Amino acid sequence: MKRPYLLLRHRDIPDLNDLAVYRQHGGFEAFRKAVTTLQPNEVVEMVKASGLRGRGGAGFPTGLKWSFIDNKNWPHYVVANADESEPGTFKDREIMEGNPFQFLEGLMIASYAVQANVAYIYLRGEFWQLAHQLDRRIQQLHSAALLGDRLFGTEYSLRIYTHLGAGAYICGEETALLESLEGKLGQPRLRPPFPPAVGLFGKPTIVNNVETLANVPLIIERGAEWYRSFGTEKSPGVKIFCLSGRVNRPGNYELPLGTTFRELIFEHGKGIPDGKQIKAIMAAGASSALIVADQRALDTPMDYESVPSLGAQLGSASIIVIDETVSMDWLIRKTIHFFQHESCGKCTPCREGTYWMKHIIDRIHRGEASQNDVELLYDVASQMRGKCLCALGEFSIEAVLSAIERFPQDFEARVAQREPAL
Amino acid sequence: MTTKMITLTIDGIQVTVPEGTNIVDAAKKAGIDIPVFCYHPKMHPVGMCRMCLVEVGRPVIDRATGEFVRNEDGSLKIQFNPKLETGCTTPVSEGMVVINTSDKVKRGRKDILEFLLTSHPLDCPICDKGGECPLQDLTMAHGPGTSRFLFDEKKHLLKHTPLGELIYLDQERCIQCGRCVRFQDELVDDPVIGFSQRGRSLQIVTFSEPGFDSIFSGNTTDICPVGALTTADFRFGARPWELNAAASICHQCPVGCNLTLNVRREAAAGGKVVIKRVMPRQNEWVNEIWICDKGRFGYHYTESTERLTQPLVRKGGELSPVSWEEALEVVAERFRQAGENLLSVAGGRLSNEDFFNLRKLTEGIGGRTALYTQMGGGDLVALAGMPQGSNLGELGKGDAILVIASDLHQEAPIWWLRVKQAAERGATLIVALPRPNRLDKFAQHVLRYRYGEESGLILAMINALSAKRPELPGKVNALWREAEVQIAAKAFAEAQNAVIFFGSEGVGLAKGLAYRLRKPLPRPAPTCSR
Numbered sequence: 001m002k003r004p005y006l007l008l009r010h011r012d013i014p015d016l017n018d019l020a021v022y023r024q025h026g027g028f029e030a031f032r033k034a035v036t037t038l039q040p041n042e043v044v045e046m047v048k049a050s051g052l053r054g055r056g057g058a059g060f061p062t063g064l065k066w067s068f069i070d071n072k073n074w075p076h077y078v079v080a081n082a083d084e085s086e087p088g089t090f091k092d093r094e095i096m097e098g099n100p101f102q103f104l105e106g107l108m109i110a111s112y113a114v115q116a117n118v119a120y121i122y123l124r125g126e127f128w129q130l131a132h133q134l135d136r137r138i139q140q141l142h143s144a145a146l147l148g149d150r151l152f153g154t155e156y157s158l159r160i161y162t163h164l165g166a167g168a169y170i171c172g173e174e175t176a177l178l179e180s181l182e183g184k185l186g187q188p189r190l191r192p193p194f195p196p197a198v199g200l201f202g203k204p205t206i207v208n209n210v211e212t213l214a215n216v217p218l219i220i221e222r223g224a225e226w227y228r229s230f231g232t233e234k235s236p237g238v239k240i241f242c243l244s245g246r247v248n249r250p251g252n253y254e255l256p257l258g259t260t261f262r263e264l265i266f267e268h269g270k271g272i273p274d275g276k277q278i279k280a281i282m283a284a285g286a287s288s289a290l291i292v293a294d295q296r297a298l299d300t301p302m303d304y305e306s307v308p309s310l311g312a313q314l315g316s317a318s319i320i321v322i323d324e325t326v327s328m329d330w331l332i333r334k335t336i337h338f339f340q341h342e343s344c345g346k347c348t349p350c351r352e353g354t355y356w357m358k359h360i361i362d363r364i365h366r367g368e369a370s371q372n373d374v375e376l377l378y379d380v381a382s383q384m385r386g387k388c389l390c391a392l393g394e395f396s397i398e399a400v401l402s403a404i405e406r407f408p409q410d411f412e413a414r415v416a417q418r419e420p421a422l
Numbered sequence: 423m424t425t426k427m428i429t430l431t432i433d434g435i436q437v438t439v440p441e442g443t444n445i446v447d448a449a450k451k452a453g454i455d456i457p458v459f460c461y462h463p464k465m466h467p468v469g470m471c472r473m474c475l476v477e478v479g480r481p482v483i484d485r486a487t488g489e490f491v492r493n494e495d496g497s498l499k500i501q502f503n504p505k506l507e508t509g510c511t512t513p514v515s516e517g518m519v520v521i522n523t524s525d526k527v528k529r530g531r532k533d534i535l536e537f538l539l540t541s542h543p544l545d546c547p548i549c550d551k552g553g554e555c556p557l558q559d560l561t562m563a564h565g566p567g568t569s570r571f572l573f574d575e576k577k578h579l580l581k582h583t584p585l586g587e588l589i590y591l592d593q594e595r596c597i598q599c600g601r602c603v604r605f606q607d608e609l610v611d612d613p614v615i616g617f618s619q620r621g622r623s624l625q626i627v628t629f630s631e632p633g634f635d636s637i638f639s640g641n642t643t644d645i646c647p648v649g650a651l652t653t654a655d656f657r658f659g660a661r662p663w664e665l666n667a668a669a670s671i672c673h674q675c676p677v678g679c680n681l682t683l684n685v686r687r688e689a690a691a692g693g694k695v696v697i698k699r700v701m702p703r704q705n706e707w708v709n710e711i712w713i714c715d716k717g718r719f720g721y722h723y724t725e726s727t728e729r730l731t732q733p734l735v736r737k738g739g740e741l742s743p744v745s746w747e748e749a750l751e752v753v754a755e756r757f758r759q760a761g762e763n764l765l766s767v768a769g770g771r772l773s774n775e776d777f778f779n780l781r782k783l784t785e786g787i788g789g790r791t792a793l794y795t796q797m798g799g800g801d802l803v804a805l806a807g808m809p810q811g812s813n814l815g816e817l818g819k820g821d822a823i824l825v826i827a828s829d830l831h832q833e834a835p836i837w838w839l840r841v842k843q844a845a846e847r848g849a850t851l852i853v854a855l856p857r858p859n860r861l862d863k864f865a866q867h868v869l870r871y872r873y874g875e876e877s878g879l880i881l882a883m884i885n886a887l888s889a890k891r892p893e894l895p896g897k898v899n900a901l902w903r904e905a906e907v908q909i910a911a912k913a914f915a916e917a918q919n920a921v922i923f924f925g926s927e928g929v930g931l932a933k934g935l936a937y938r939l940r941k942p943l944p945r946p947a948p949t950c951s952r
Contacts, residue, residue, distance in 0.1 A: 344621065346470050355577070388472075389469060
């Protein structure tokens with residue numbers, strides 16, 4: 001029998017985005033349990049014990065992050081990162097559309113755990129319809145006395161506000177997100193200090209991804225031990241894998257962490273169209289190093305510890321499948337153009353490096369370049385490494401370096417061809 | 423409270439600095455120069471330009487014992503960060519080892535400079551900054567000799583963008599270090615410029631109306647590490663190496679900011695020496711490295727054809743030009759004739775040295791001197807003097823500043839800046855003025871009085887501190903009973919050091935009273951006024 005969905009529960013339960021339906025299925029009992037029977041630090045300890053790791057990409061232990069909140073400085077804030085901007089990532093959107101109350105409940109429990117009385121949901125600008133829906137749902141929660149003052153007759157009060165970004169990828173980086181939420185230009189801050197010490201408006205702040213928060217009600221309701229029955233020891237729980245690219249059935253797949261690439265791509269995704277061969281995998285969207293899709297790679301479990309053995313990261317688990325018809329110079333031209341467009345411009349290597357790489361890859365792709373240009377591209381990417389202010393710049397070179405290292409024949413062919421590609 | 427001292431090693435040189443110091447400043451103390459663009463010692467570091475990357479190692483600490491782990495030879499075991507770290511944003515820590523000269527560091531610097539120069543137009547031959555440009559200097563010292571970037575792929579941007587009437591922006595030359603933006607925001611509380619767009623399109627814009635609406639705007643051209651920001655009056659006027667520097671003092675207000683006049687002889691001026699630009703001259707006791715726009719741009723009256731440029735002596739009812747020798751002879755003769763009847767009157771805008779010499783001269787003959795205060799000088803200085811050791815830059819926690827009857831932002835902008843900074847360092851600031859002003863937001867105590875009633879307010883403050891509390895007119899009595907006046911007076915009296923700024927809006931009587939305010943203090947307060 002198929003395992004019931006945990007995060008994408010709306011696929012099992014129709015109309016789960018209706019408050020009444022969500023409550024019929026035990027909705028907000030975890031929040032009530034937390035507020036009325038648990039101390040804030042007990043909630044933190046439960047999440048710590050569950051081993052839940054951040055689903056936004058970094059995989060940082062969520063409970064540990066919550067425990068870093070500075071209790072000498074008040075007020076505290078919790079911010080849900082709903083900026084979902086990584087190319088190939090579309091999981092948070094499905095959660096917020098289909099199962100929004102589970103996400104909201106997770107946000108509310110997180111707020112209680114760090115004693116924040118105000119929480120924000122930062123959505124990318126294109127999610128304006130979602131923001132309107134969430135606003136309506138937050139209103140419903142106020143009417144149902146699940147949000148507002150003195151919840152369940154306790155001293156705890158909570159309000160949630162949505163905030164729309166203006167269309168910048170960098171605002172998914174947590175400190176740039178906080179700058180943007182404060183009404184400033186979306187540029188990352190220096191870290192340290194990290195948001196749990198100095199965050200929104202200079203106050204201790206927890207920033208969590210939507211999917212991360214959607215896990216929290218389950219942990220509170222059914223316990224850390226139960227949660228650990230899914231996934232691997234170091235990467236417990238289930239994860240929504242966003243499958244896209246050259247596969248027959250792209251989409252969101254909720255699977256335990258540690259599922260192999262082969263199972264996702266060939267069992268759930270039904271393989272590669274037109275009988276073509278799989279060539280490479282990007283596991284973390286555009287920020288990903290290219291994994292050579294050999295047998296070893298396909299049998300590698302998708303969790304935070306195993307993917308690095310392939311010279312890549314799991315990140316937000318946006319699995320982009322690349323088949324033999326794709327030349328890597330075409331692919332990295334896409335990622336370079338993306339990062340060049342999205343670089344915030346704050347630090348020199350990213351601002352200038354992405355711009356420079358764009359010109360070189362355009363020349364290579366137009367068939368106007370020599371092998372020297374490929375080497376120059378590699379040099380430019382290498383000299384960005386380790387010098388950027390935030391992860392955007394550092395990730396912008398992952399695909400470039402791995403493409404040239406692992407698929408040199410594609411570049412040799414392009415250089416030899418000296419003719420425009422498709 | 424003493425600050426904890428930290429000892430670290432930079433390129434083998436041991437240096438001890440206060441806790442919280444960053445690596446760049448610590449290195450400076452060891453005589454080692456770590457190159458920077460975005461960092462400026464007067465502003466908070468942001469780590470944007472990535473020029474100051476250095477290798478940083480820290481002693482390994484045994485988690486169980488909390489002790490430093492040692493090598494076999496007894497030296498501290500150091501663990502180096504595999505990545506280079508920005509020296510400007512990394513605070514020093516005990517036992518830290520910084521390497522500023524390794525190949526890795528040199529390579530890192532070359533890389534960053536190569537990146538910076540890909541977008542920079544390299545139009546040094548027509549750039550006003552050419553010859554005194556940190557980007558030129560650091561490229562010579564650390565940069566690559568040639569560019570691998572194709573020149574015609576450079577992004578072209580506007581080269582003559584007026585941000586306001588006084589400051590022009592060359593968007594191509596800008597290296598996005600943000601010094602100007604931070605100066606306007608952090609230092610002078612005029613956040614009227616900022617970054618717009620992103621990536622390679624990131625550029626400085628002004629969002630005030632009129633543009634770049636700030637009385638300190640000229641300073642941004644000094645701290646700009648490239649030729650992106652230039653002043654309307656100097657741009658394309660001269661090359662730095664054609665100019666001679668003459669030290670001077672600004673006389674636009676009583677602050678007396680130290681200036682450098684950049685001068686050269688010009689054929690167009692009949693071979694005479696003309697001022698090409700005015701720049702601040704560093705004096706940490708007076709103006710640090712800043713001047714206001716009045717001081718920087720207000721010198722153009724020297725170019726007026728109406729100006730008296732040579733001595734004239736009245737002969738037979740007519741003013742006729744004479745030589746300096748003759749004119750000085752006439753003055754000396756008149757002085758001798760006057761003897762003890764000589765009265766010399768000087769305005770408050772002269773430098774201390776001028777005052778000193780004038781007084782010596784006058785008293786040497788037996789005459790008397792007088793300060794003409796309505797010109798922006800001050801009775802209070804004459805009354806109380808500016809004691810030795812008065813440095814606004816050292817005022818902070820435990821000290822107090824009373825600004826009364828003066829809108830410093832208007833009257834003496836650099837004093838406004840320094841009082842603001844002292845308040846930010848923790849000095850108690852009391853601002854008493856009948857109307858809202860730019861200092862209010864930094865003050866702990868804002869006292870309002872009706873125009874002309876500053877004497878009443880000061881009397882009320884004296885009364886609030888006095889045990890005897892003499893009978894005062896009803897209005898004043900009402901004032902000193904006001905809680906805010908009492909609290910402010912008490913805060914002022916309790917200060918270790920105190921400064922009173924008495925402005926030109928006050929009447930004479932009040933100045934005398936303000937002088938009395940210093941009496942209850944444990945130590946005589948340095949007092950100045952304008």
